[in-house]
Amino acid sequence: MIKMNRNYYFEYRGKIVTKINYKGRTFFDKYEKIERPLTLQVMNEHIERKKIIAHDLINRQRNIVENIVFDYNGIDPERFWNRASLLLREEGFLNFTAYHSKTRGHLHLYIHKGHTTVAEAIQLGKALSMKLATKLPKQWRVFPTDELPSEFNILNLPYELYKKERGASWARHM
Structure with missing residues (x-):
């Protein structure tokens, strides 16, 4: 359901693969870029928790992004979903979906x-994050970001659907 570049993917290795210096800081990357297509078999291995697979948020060939993602790591995902969905509807976003991540109660909110x-x-x-931070304590990160190296604008594939909004029911009220 997520529109993503499937020409390659990233696999978590559990050890340092590369060392990256960015804006005076050193980052240690534990994901290896795999130059093979992201297939259904690879996705199933991720869902079965045999491997940890991540996808790139940035289409590097065209330098575009399909989704803005909130990586919520707080204690009340239901409250986050309610506040975020109200804000997104107010801002005119009609298509967004939240997925469970590996840790229980944590969400990835994809804004299409x-x-x-x-x-x-x-x-x-950044603007959406600041608006949401006026309503909730900030317990999330937003991707893509320029605060991390470009190689870190990846997210683990989601495990299962949390909730989605597809706009048809709300479009008539706008």
Whole structure:
């Protein structure tokens, strides 16, 4: 259901694969880029928890982003979903979906934006995050981000659907 680049994927190795210096900080990457297509078999191995697989949020060939993602790591996912969905509807976003991540109660909220430049997606993500932070204690990160190296704008594939909003029921009220 998530629109993503399936030409390659990242696999968690559990050890340092590369060392990256970015903006005066050192980052240690534990994901290895696999230059093979992300197939259904690989996704199933992730769901069965045999491997940890991540996808790239940035389409590097075209330098665009399809989704802005909130990585929620707080204690009340239901409250986060309610506040975030109200904010997103107010801001005119009709298509967004939340998925369970590996840790119980943590969510990945995908805002389906479509062909957006990376710079615009970063700016929009920061603006939405600031608006949401006025209503809730900040317990999330937003992707894509320019605070981390480009190689870190990846997310683990989700495990199962939490809730989704597809706009048809709300569109008539706008």
